[in-house]
Amino acid sequence: MEFFDVAWRLLVVMLAFLVLPLLVGQAEHKVMAHMQGRVGPMHAGGFHGWAQLVADGVKFAQKEDIVPAAADRRVFQLAPAVALVPYLIVLIAIPVAPNGVVGQVVDAGIFFVLAVLGVGVLGQVMGGWASANKYSLLGGMRTAAQLMAYELPLLLAAASVVMASGTLSLPGILDVWQWWWLPWQLVGAFVFFVAGVAELHRPPFDAPLAPEEIIFGPLTEYGGLRFAFFMLSEYAGIVVISALTSVLFLGGWHGPFADQLGWLWMLLKTAALCFLVIWMRVAWPRLRADQIQRFAWTCLVPLALAQIALTGVVKVVFL
Amino acid sequence: MGLPGSGLAKGLAITLRTMTRRSVTAHYPDVQPELPARSRGVIGLFEENCTVCMLCARECPDWCIYIDSHKETVPATTSGGRDRSRNVLDRFAIDFSLCMYCGICIEVCPFDALFWSPEFEYAETDIHELTHEREKLREWMWTVPEPPPLDPAAEEPKEVGSARKAADKLAVQLAEQLEQEQLEQEHGEAAEAADPGTPGAGTPGPAADSGAAEPPTTDRPEKPERPDRSEPSDRSDRPGPPEDRRQGREGEA
Known part of the structure; x- marks a missing residue:
C-alpha cells in the first residue's frame, strides 16, 4: 500500500509538472497576443491553436544536438537538466488541498523549497559559463548577480510568514492561515512574488536573457531539446513561484467549501498569479542590469525587513 | 507623470483594455479581405475593344506586355470603294512576374480595353505561369467590378x-x-x-x-461605353475566385 501511495503521488506530481507549464505557455501565447491586438496561434491542433506547444516540442525534438567546439562539454550538456529538475522537485512539496493532499509532507518544507529553487538558477549560470560565448558569459554573470540580489528578499519575505505561522511546514502554514493574514502580509507577498519573478528572469527582470541585447544570454548556444528544457524550466518556474506565493500569502486552498474545492481554489489563485506574470511581461519594459540591482537592494530588502518587523510586532503584541 | 509607478499602472490598464477588445488580425486565407474599389490585383483585357495600337506595350515601364498581330484586308462594302485593312490580335500577354502594377497601360489605353481587377490570388510555383495569355486576361474581365459611384456634387464625367x-x-x-x-x-x-x-x-x-x-x-448609363455593363454585374460576390464566378456566369448563360 505504502509503495502504491508514493507512486501514485509522484505520478500526479509528474503529470502536473508536464501539463501546467504547457498550459501557462499556451496562455502566454494567447494572452500576450490579445493584449497586443493579435490572435496568436490559430492553426496547430485545429481549435485556436491549442496544440501549438506540442508542435513546438515536436520541432525541438527533431533538431540536431549541437555542442560548440570550445564549450565545456559536460557542463554544457548538464545545464538544462540542472535548470529543469529542481522545479519538479519543488512541486512535490507544494500542498494542493487540505488533509495531506501534497506530494510529500516535508517538515522543513519552506527551507527545502527555497534551497532547491536556488539550484534551478544555477543551471543558467552553468550554461552561461560553459558555452564559450561572450554573450552567454555576460548573461551568466548577470544571472548570478540577480540570484545574489533577489535570494535575500525572497528568503526574508518567506521568513515573515514562518514567523507568523510558527512552522516551517507548508501544509502547517496553511493549517493556521487566517484571512486577515492577507493585509498583514501584503508587503511580504509583494516582495516574495517580485523577487520570485526576478529569479526566473521574467520580464521586466530579464536583463540576463535580453534577446535584443545579448541574444538570450546563457541560452545563446543552446538549440533543440536542450533549449526546450530551458524554456520548459522557465514556465515550470512560473508555476512554482505562483503556487508558492499563493500557498504562503494567499491562503492556498482556503476558500468557500475548502474541504471539497480546496484544490480548485489553489489552482485558481495560482492561475491568477501566472496571468499576472504574463501581464507584466506584456506591459512593462525591461530594466537595466543596474536598475535591477538597485531595485533589489534599495527597495525590496528594506520592504522585506519592514514586513518582518511588522510581523514581529503584531505577533508579540496581539497574538 | 504624477505618482511614481503611475506609468506602470497605465501600461497594465492599456494592455488589459486591449485584451478585452477584438483583435485586428486579418484572418486572410480563411476570410477574404474587403478590398477597396479600384484595388490593383490583376489586369483584365477586354479584347473586343483592343485595336492593337500598341500604346500599352510601348508605355509599359517594365516591357511586360507582349502583343502580336497581323493585318487583314476587309473588302470594300460599296462597289468602287477602297478595301479597308484592319489589325487582328494574335497574342496579348502580360508577364505578371515583371509587372509592377503601375497601371500606366490602363491609363494609356484609348479604347478602354484594359481594366484593373481586384483578384490577387494567382500565385504560381512556376514563374512562366505568371505570363497570362490573352484567354486568361479575358477571363479576368469577369472579375472587374462596376466603378464606384461618383462623389456627391462631383463634376459630370x-x-x-x-x-x-x-x-x-x-x-x-x-x-x-x-x-x-x-x-x-x-x-x-x-x-x-x-x-x-x-x-x-x-x-x-x-x-x-x-x-x-x-x-x-x-435612364442614362453611368458610363455608356463601359463594355462590361452588358454583363449583369453584382459587386457583392466580387472577392470570389474567378473560376466560381465564371462557372456561375456560364450557368446563367
Whole structure:
C-alpha cells in the first residue's frame, strides 16, 4: 500500500509538472497576443491553436544536438537538466488541498523549497559559463548577480510568514492561515512574488536573457531539446513561484467549501498569479542590469525587513 | 507623470483594455479581405475593344506586355470603294512576374480595353505561369467590378456629357421629324385649312423637346461605353475566385 501511495503521488506530481507549464505557455501565447491586438496561434491542433506547444516540442525534438567546439562539454550538456529538475522537485512539496493532499509532507518544507529553487538558477549560470560565448558569459554573470540580489528578499519575505505561522511546514502554514493574514502580509507577498519573478528572469527582470541585447544570454548556444528544457524550466518556474506565493500569502486552498474545492481554489489563485506574470511581461519594459540591482537592494530588502518587523510586532503584541 | 509607478499602472490598464477588445488580425486565407474599389490585383483585357495600337506595350515601364498581330484586308462594302485593312490580335500577354502594377497601360489605353481587377490570388510555383495569355486576361474581365459611384456634387464625367449632347441632338432631330410628319398629315386631312402649322412651327415642339431632354438624365448609363455593363454585374460576390464566378456566369448563360 505504502509503495502504491508514493507512486501514485509522484505520478500526479509528474503529470502536473508536464501539463501546467504547457498550459501557462499556451496562455502566454494567447494572452500576450490579445493584449497586443493579435490572435496568436490559430492553426496547430485545429481549435485556436491549442496544440501549438506540442508542435513546438515536436520541432525541438527533431533538431540536431549541437555542442560548440570550445564549450565545456559536460557542463554544457548538464545545464538544462540542472535548470529543469529542481522545479519538479519543488512541486512535490507544494500542498494542493487540505488533509495531506501534497506530494510529500516535508517538515522543513519552506527551507527545502527555497534551497532547491536556488539550484534551478544555477543551471543558467552553468550554461552561461560553459558555452564559450561572450554573450552567454555576460548573461551568466548577470544571472548570478540577480540570484545574489533577489535570494535575500525572497528568503526574508518567506521568513515573515514562518514567523507568523510558527512552522516551517507548508501544509502547517496553511493549517493556521487566517484571512486577515492577507493585509498583514501584503508587503511580504509583494516582495516574495517580485523577487520570485526576478529569479526566473521574467520580464521586466530579464536583463540576463535580453534577446535584443545579448541574444538570450546563457541560452545563446543552446538549440533543440536542450533549449526546450530551458524554456520548459522557465514556465515550470512560473508555476512554482505562483503556487508558492499563493500557498504562503494567499491562503492556498482556503476558500468557500475548502474541504471539497480546496484544490480548485489553489489552482485558481495560482492561475491568477501566472496571468499576472504574463501581464507584466506584456506591459512593462525591461530594466537595466543596474536598475535591477538597485531595485533589489534599495527597495525590496528594506520592504522585506519592514514586513518582518511588522510581523514581529503584531505577533508579540496581539497574538 | 504624477505618482511614481503611475506609468506602470497605465501600461497594465492599456494592455488589459486591449485584451478585452477584438483583435485586428486579418484572418486572410480563411476570410477574404474587403478590398477597396479600384484595388490593383490583376489586369483584365477586354479584347473586343483592343485595336492593337500598341500604346500599352510601348508605355509599359517594365516591357511586360507582349502583343502580336497581323493585318487583314476587309473588302470594300460599296462597289468602287477602297478595301479597308484592319489589325487582328494574335497574342496579348502580360508577364505578371515583371509587372509592377503601375497601371500606366490602363491609363494609356484609348479604347478602354484594359481594366484593373481586384483578384490577387494567382500565385504560381512556376514563374512562366505568371505570363497570362490573352484567354486568361479575358477571363479576368469577369472579375472587374462596376466603378464606384461618383462623389456627391462631383463634376459630370466627360463621356456622360458627350452622350447627353448626342442624345439631345438626336431628340431634336426626332422631334423635327415628328413635327414634319404631323404637318404633312394635317395637310393631307384638311388641305383647305388656312394656316396649318401654328401650334408646332412657332416653338419647335415644347412637348417633344422636354421629352427629348429627359432620356439622358433619367435612364442614362453611368458610363455608356463601359463594355462590361452588358454583363449583369453584382459587386457583392466580387472577392470570389474567378473560376466560381465564371462557372456561375456560364450557368446563367
